[in-house]
Amino acid sequence: MGVKEQYRDYVMTGFVKRVEPVIVDRGDGALLYDADGTEYIDCFAGISVTNAGHRNTKVLEAAKAQADKLVHACSYVYHVPSVGALAEKLAEITPGTLQKSFFGNGGAEAIEGAFRLAKRYTGKREFLAIESSFHGRSFATLSVTGNSGRKKGGGPYMPGVAFVPTPYCYRCFAETTPDKCDLLCARRVAEIARLHLSGDVCAFIAEPVMGEGGIITPPDGYFKRVKEYLDEDGILFIADEVQSGFGRTGKMFAIEHYGVEPDIMTMAKGIADGWPLSAFIAKPEIADAFQIGDHLSTFGGNPVSCAASLANIEFLQDGVVEASAKKGEALMARFRELQKTQPLIGDVRGKGLMIGVELIADPQTKAYGTAAAAFTRQYCLDHNVLIGVGGNFGSVLRVQPPLVIDEAQIDTVFATIAEALEAYTKQ
Numbered sequence: 001m002g003v004k005e006q007y008r009d010y011v012m013t014g015f016v017k018r019v020e021p022v023i024v025d026r027g028d029g030a031l032l033y034d035a036d037g038t039e040y041i042d043c044f045a046g047i048s049v050t051n052a053g054h055r056n057t058k059v060l061e062a063a064k065a066q067a068d069k070l071v072h073a074c075s076y077v078y079h080v081p082s083v084g085a086l087a088e089k090l091a092e093i094t095p096g097t098l099q100k101s102f103f104g105n106g107g108a109e110a111i112e113g114a115f116r117l118a119k120r121y122t123g124k125r126e127f128l129a130i131e132s133s134f135h136g137r138s139f140a141t142l143s144v145t146g147n148s149g150r151k152k153g154g155g156p157y158m159p160g161v162a163f164v165p166t167p168y169c170y171r172c173f174a175e176t177t178p179d180k181c182d183l184l185c186a187r188r189v190a191e192i193a194r195l196h197l198s199g200d201v202c203a204f205i206a207e208p209v210m211g212e213g214g215i216i217t218p219p220d221g222y223f224k225r226v227k228e229y230l231d232e233d234g235i236l237f238i239a240d241e242v243q244s245g246f247g248r249t250g251k252m253f254a255i256e257h258y259g260v261e262p263d264i265m266t267m268a269k270g271i272a273d274g275w276p277l278s279a280f281i282a283k284p285e286i287a288d289a290f291q292i293g294d295h296l297s298t299f300g301g302n303p304v305s306c307a308a309s310l311a312n313i314e315f316l317q318d319g320v321v322e323a324s325a326k327k328g329e330a331l332m333a334r335f336r337e338l339q340k341t342q343p344l345i346g347d348v349r350g351k352g353l354m355i356g357v358e359l360i361a362d363p364q365t366k367a368y369g370t371a372a373a374a375f376t377r378q379y380c381l382d383h384n385v386l387i388g389v390g391g392n393f394g395s396v397l398r399v400q401p402p403l404v405i406d407e408a409q410i411d412t413v414f415a416t417i418a419e420a421l422e423a424y425t426k427q
């Protein structure tokens with residue numbers, strides 16, 4: 001039986017429109033190879049995971065060396081060296097006084113744990129989240145996800161959650177502009193916390209750059225203003241860096257662009273260049289609120305994943321993140337130039353190599369360019385470039401390649417997307 005037939009008969013896939021017809025056999029840097037040797041430039045990095053590149057040599061060597069010694073012991077029953085070393089490293093590279101980490105397996109698990117800790121520390125129970133956000137597929141993480149497309153059929157969700165407006169200047173909820181609004185979206189956070197909930201708000205969770213929602217970059221000053229309100233009301237700030245972390249935005253963590261120190265930060269995806277691992281890190285006084293029996297994860301802190309993560313971080317710190325920031329700026333500048341002559345492009349935004357190109361069907365109404373985005377994705381696939389599509393209405397092209405993508409590959413990506421948009425208009 002072939003792989004496609006096995007998928008059809010034995011793999012649950014009813015939750016995706018389709019599994020792309022590519023049988024991925026091998027990866028190398030920013031490239032993926034099909035079983036028959038066809039080469040693809042990967043601009044999605046396994047949904048923003050392989051930031052250091054597919055099969056990064058340093059990461060592989062570290063993982064292999066660890067696997068030769070120990071694969072599993074349960075890192076919360078025994079002391080495991082790669083776990084201790086990674087926790088110390090995370091304390092060093094995360095902002096402010098974030099210090100103690102808990103390791104799990106995936107992003108949703110990290111956020112569930114962060115919620116548990118936040119409740120323990122504050123003694124409060126309610127949460128604030130952002131419309132159009134995405135935080136995962138578990139019950140609590142769907143409860144704070146502001147996108148009914150991901151939630152339908154699974155409700156009712158957790159009570160005690162209020163949503164604040166998306167800090168999305170291109171489609172501002174108040175139809176105003178950054179020069180006039182005095183950060184109305186940030187001011188609404190305090191009003192909603194105080195008016196829509198019962199005074200028992202434990203934490204505000206936000207993606208510093210919103211991934212699935214369509215690479216939305218909150219305006220400068222947003223998180224500073226919000227944090228002031230949160231501090232006044234004793235509400236913790238959980239930065240969900242699951243997608244935006246580990247160099248994706250041209251800094252190690254996206255919240256660094258905003259100069260704000262979160263109380264808790266969640267991480268996964270790019271943490272170990274593809275080895276399954278997640279973490280949440282907290283200020284020590286918050287971390288120490290856990291009581292005996294509160295938390296654990298059998299596979300959490302896998303020794304091989306932690307060794308891979310350490311090598312991954314060292315690789316990223318060696319100039320790779322800074323270089324990717326420049327590549328991202330240059331690529332966005334090209335898309336903005338193209339926007340001047342290509343009316344399908346409504347907005348170009350992002351940070352580093354976390355780039356969103358929002359397509360529109362009509363420049364006057366800004367109607368969502370969903371069909372154009374689907375066409376572009378398919379055209380790119382047909383021309384050996386893999387991109388993602390996001391946004392509540394599937395109208396945003398997502399360019400999130402491994403950070404090691406080279407200039408020639410970027411040229412091909414840009415040219416292919418530009419050609420696709422041209423071909424769409426000519427159909």
Ligand SMILES: Cc1ncc(COP(=O)(O)O)c(C=O)c1O
Pocket residue numbers: 047106107108109134135136137207211212240241242243244268269
């Ligand atoms: C910002 C954010 N948080 C959480 C998650 C959930 O991560 P996972 O799929 O590893 O559970 C995702 C996944 O896309 C994400 O983008």
